[in-house]
Amino acid sequence: MTLAIPPEPLLWERSRPGRRASTLRATAIPRAGAADRIPAGLRSTASPALPELAERDLVSHYTRLSHRNFSIDEGFYPLGSCSMKYNPKIAEQVASLAGFARLHPAQPVEHAQGTLELLWRLEQGLCALTGMAAATFQPPAGAAGELTGLMVIRAWHDAQGDRRRRVIIPDAAHGTNPASVRLAGYEVAEVASDANGLVDLSALDKLLDTDVAALMLTNPNTLGLFERNIAEIAEMLHRVGARLYYDGANFNAIMGRARPGDMGFDVVHMNLHKTFATPHGGGGPGSGPVAVTAELVRYLPGPRPVRRDDGAFDWGSEPQSIGRVHGWHGNVGIDVRAYSYLLALGGDGLRRVSEMAVLNANYLLAQLAGDYDVPYPGPVLHEFVLSARRQKKVAGVRALDIAKGLIDRRIHPMTVYFPLIVEEAMMIEPTETENRETLDEFVAVMREFAALTEAEAGPLHEAPVTTPVRRLDETRAARHLVARWVPSAPA
């Protein structure tokens, strides 16, 4: 099977001197000698080694590369915590409208009324869904949102002359949480999960003092479980003057069903590239707006779109803003797509999104619970975690083997080995956009893998065999780093 997909050379391996794709317009301003006015020490001495290809060759190169990439448009992508749902096509069409795509970020507000209005309306929508007072669109991704939210909390404490040192995160948290905590200048304190997979309240109580700035939580958490003690947790945090941070990675579970604001959260970031179905781009761009309660609005990054009394939109800035967190106004092109999603679905549509996402996850769990260990009892919301420890023990089949086996069935693997507190973890998030046949097919494959004996498991250890390359040597990649094309030495 592997022979069916020939390797695609690198751009430089397809390059031939003298070929080109680019054309530049005739400006009637002579170019010859234009670089002569550059001081010799700063002038280009040798051209950067860009490849030389005709447009036709470039297109075939990238088309062939695209054939070596799996995507949500092709098939099922139950990557836990990533909400890989279908991306509506209308979003691409509207984002490419010249009014949005051809707007320069330094144009005056009079030229950007449509975009400012869009951001303002999207802010209203996100605040309605989360129960918050106001939002910023500057953070370009979820992790940037986390950092922004933590900086806002820090500014709020600072304004009261109350500098704090620690932020608490659960042991099942996403890696971005502790990394953002450090970048914001705090130390990390980890709170354990209890036997039910929820925040251990007594452990939390022991960590709480007036040096704690915040607790960061996803709810539902990374095990797909709703933190049902959340109101009590919020009270505990607020009692010591700390704030409660909502990591919106799992917001797809509760839209229209529960609001972080009602639970006692003070800061919320959302991943519009997950929950609001904007395409993930193979690793971005995203958009990570941050919404906050009324007491924190004055610290949000600026400028922010505001509506003037005459109905026109303007840039406003908050009196004690933490400052800028993006070079311009955030990933506005993604916000445009997200707004089209908000309009298309509306309040009830978003509620149905979460309902069907939760139904799909529970449907899968109900059918796989007999085949794999379920380390934490449900009920779950939009995702769940299975363990392959039984398969590992009985047949030597690890979560990694199951993941690679799925690839040969043209199903993208689930998230594996996360959360860290589960042995041989397999984190599965089907999302709301998958139909029942897709879910049933996944169940059938997973059952087949679960039942393999040691003698039968050979092919799984070999998998994948249908891909352009087979299992790759990651150790070699790290030990003998080759991070760019290098011209081969002349013979």
Added chain:
Amino acid sequence: MVTYRWGWTQRRPGTKVRGRRLSQSDGTDARTDRTIAAVNYTPHTEDDVRDMLAVVGRADVDGLFDVVPPGLRAPADLGLADGVAEADVLAELRRLAARNRPVDERVCFLGGGAYDHYQPAIVPAVTGRAEFATAYTPYQPEMSQGGLQALFEFQTLVSEVLGLPIANSSLYDGATALVEGMIMCMGSTRRQRVVLAGALDPRYREILDTYADGSGAQLAAVPPRSDGTVDPQAVAALAEGAAAVIVQHPNCVGILEDVPRLAEVAHVAGARLLVSGDAALAGVLEPPGRLGADVVVADGLSLGNGLHFGGPGVGLLACGVADVRRLPGRLVGETVDIEGKRGYVLTLQAREQHIRRDKATSNICTNQALNALATAVYLSWLGPQGLRELGEACLAGAAYAAEQLSAIAGVELAHPGGVFGKEFALRLPDPVATAVALAERGYLVGPVVRLAEEDLLLVAVTEQRTREDVDGLADGLAAVLAADPASASVVEPAGVVEPAGVVEPAGVGR
């Protein structure tokens, strides 16, 4: 009997209710529209839902949310509008887009970090391919080789245009890349003080300030001289004990800096030189990495990504081999599979947040992969010859524009002793009013930058601007100044007026 009328006398259902609560709208019709819209992206039929609930052991959908304590359940109506059909989404987004005044309605000489370089048709054709656009981060390399190889090629291209051997596979934008570069330099020197040399973009200064508190950076600025450049001797005086000297080249008023000399000054003091460069000029300016910079960053918005009101673009970052373990974000490396076949993987992941958690070099996870692809396609489309011609066209156009504009009475180059690239600053009576008046005449210039207590008007000239464009701008500027810009009226485009028939959303908040 059929009669024809010109146009419609009634609104179509759904148009009027946009932005309004269900409870206040037309009721059942809107509910039907909403159901249809929702079904579009959630495929289950009523039978599917019933059967699946039975498998799960719940009586109804509400039962799936029993775990949410009753006091924390959201009200049925959050005050959000109902969903609408796709055609209505398009109509509403077209309405909003029409309220914007995209650059093509005028002649664009805007700069200040975002430039109207041409975006060739091949870029959206490639990035629009769903295989790239709708994939996740390539955690499973065997089924992500296309994206991984494209990012490996991107790293090579960035390494070439910035002039250092290692480039990562993208950061958010030029501003956040500068922050990440600063943090790298602080890590490698174990020092806290950072010298901001010369005319640094005020937006960059703002973001460095934002991050300074958490990162512990102590920022000290050296102001530019009258020729727009920074005095390396003045930098030397502050560089002792500093982690990094940060310089923008060309700087925020378009002037080239003496990067080789600044590298010497920084290195003598044991500091790193971090340069924020312009990759679009890499065909005519020596890449900063070849001039002694230790870390080089750049903004890739204008390198094939279009404008999009400033995002999504991409941040480029390159460094030396010695710094590779301090590199933030994703890095793609070449390796082989079990059959010895060449392939690509995300590598050195021990630097990253999902492995190293609070010890990670950065918190970045989702970055700008699709924008990195756009920049890779763009640079490959240019090729070495195109890159050189692009740079020459910018240099030639800017020189011609500077000559024409500075010949106008009352206008002078703000930094006549400095050498500019594709952008320069003008000193004239009232820069803001002048920019407003020029916009009325069909020319976009700016932004206006405040430097040393003085407002200066930036003019950027890309390869897109012709002699006719520049001559028109010069004529316009002469006319505006002759008419006294201070008395010019403020631009009031039709877009400011609220179109009839749009009702306020009833969201919470303000």
